[in-house]
Amino acid sequence: MNGSIRKTNNSVGVAAGGAEIAVKTTGLTKKYRRGDGEFAALSNVDLTIERGEFVAIMGASGSGKSTLLHLIAGLTRPTSGSVEVEGKRIFDCGDRELTIFRRRRLGVVFQSYNLIPHLTAEENILFPLRADGRDVASTLEKMRGLSAELDILQQLGQYPDSLSGGQQQRVALARGLCADPAVLLADEPTGNLDWTSGQNVCRVLNKLNREEGRTIALVTHEPAVAVWARRVVVLSDGEIAADMSTSEFSDASALAARYQEIARRESRSN
Numbered sequence: 001m002n003g004s005i006r007k008t009n010n011s012v013g014v015a016a017g018g019a020e021i022a023v024k025t026t027g028l029t030k031k032y033r034r035g036d037g038e039f040a041a042l043s044n045v046d047l048t049i050e051r052g053e054f055v056a057i058m059g060a061s062g063s064g065k066s067t068l069l070h071l072i073a074g075l076t077r078p079t080s081g082s083v084e085v086e087g088k089r090i091f092d093c094g095d096r097e098l099t100i101f102r103r104r105r106l107g108v109v110f111q112s113y114n115l116i117p118h119l120t121a122e123e124n125i126l127f128p129l130r131a132d133g134r135d136v137a138s139t140l141e142k143m144r145g146l147s148a149e150l151d152i153l154q155q156l157g158q159y160p161d162s163l164s165g166g167q168q169q170r171v172a173l174a175r176g177l178c179a180d181p182a183v184l185l186a187d188e189p190t191g192n193l194d195w196t197s198g199q200n201v202c203r204v205l206n207k208l209n210r211e212e213g214r215t216i217a218l219v220t221h222e223p224a225v226a227v228w229a230r231r232v233v234v235l236s237d238g239e240i241a242a243d244m245s246t247s248e249f250s251d252a253s254a255l256a257a258r259y260q261e262i263a264r265r266e267s268r269s270n
């Protein structure tokens with residue numbers, strides 16, 4: 001361990017009453033049945049994300065990244081442990097209350113984009129607002145600005161099946177961002193993008209984080225994406241293997257080197 005590794009339970013600097021905490025998981029565990037027994041996709045994860053943080057969650061395939069994000073979004077219930085988002089213990093809510101909370105407070109971008117096939121790109125982007133009965137007219141300008149930044153302005157009238165994978169991914173991201181969520185949770189939002197559009201998405205997220213103070217947690221296995229975040233949490237077999245500040249790394253290759261080192265250490269200890 002060196003100075004760059006943070007203790008995940010450390011809540012020093014957090015205002016009393018949790019006012020500055022966006023997300024807090026405590027003893028978060030998710031077990032699935034496997035064969036005759038069960039295995040933990042996520043094991044006892046304590047993770048605190050402060051308001052305004054930009055966190056990248058990295059880890060090998062199957063390490064529990066999507067499980068963690070889905071639990072934070074309240075899309076699946078934990079086997080044990082708790083999740084607080086913006087001060088609310090989300091699993092103490094009923095399903096309906098949780099759905100409304102998610103719609104109002106979270107932007108969730110899935111690995112599979114989950115676009116509604118019979119709605120155009122624009123209608124998809126505005127769908128969470130409409131579903132919540134919110135005024136869409138006042139958001140149109142913002143929606144167009146966001147679409148221009150994500151380079152999907154020309155595609156707004158198209159249906160999902162006429163869009164490329166990368167375009168669908170950016171429509172899903174615009175949908176996640178349009179309602180001004182307190183926390184954006186994005187699962188591999190650059191997974192289907194070429195280098196240039198992937199870096200452009202990172203630039204947009206970085207701007208939202210720096211200029212609007214938007215809290216972002218994004219899953220990625222690409223160091224070139226993770227290096228845009230201010231903090232990197234590495235999962236290994238459902239546990240936090242490292243929690244680092246990206247200020248420690250001069251560039252993406254320095255982060256990649258450390259990430260590989262962590263992966264090697266983890267594979268030796270398993």
Ligand SMILES: Nc1ncnc2c1ncn2[C@@H]1O[C@H](COP(=O)(O)OP(=O)(O)O)[C@@H](O)[C@H]1O
Pocket residue numbers: 032033041059060061062063064065066067068
């Ligand atoms: N619904 C499920 N039922 C059984 N096993 C699951 C389910 N969802 C995920 N898993 C398993 O949990 C582990 C972690 O999955 P996941 O969180 O999707 O990993 P990652 O996103 O890091 O690739 C994997 O071994 C995966 O097969």
Ligand SMILES: [Mg+2]
Pocket residue numbers: 065066067111187
């Ligand atoms: Mg995943």
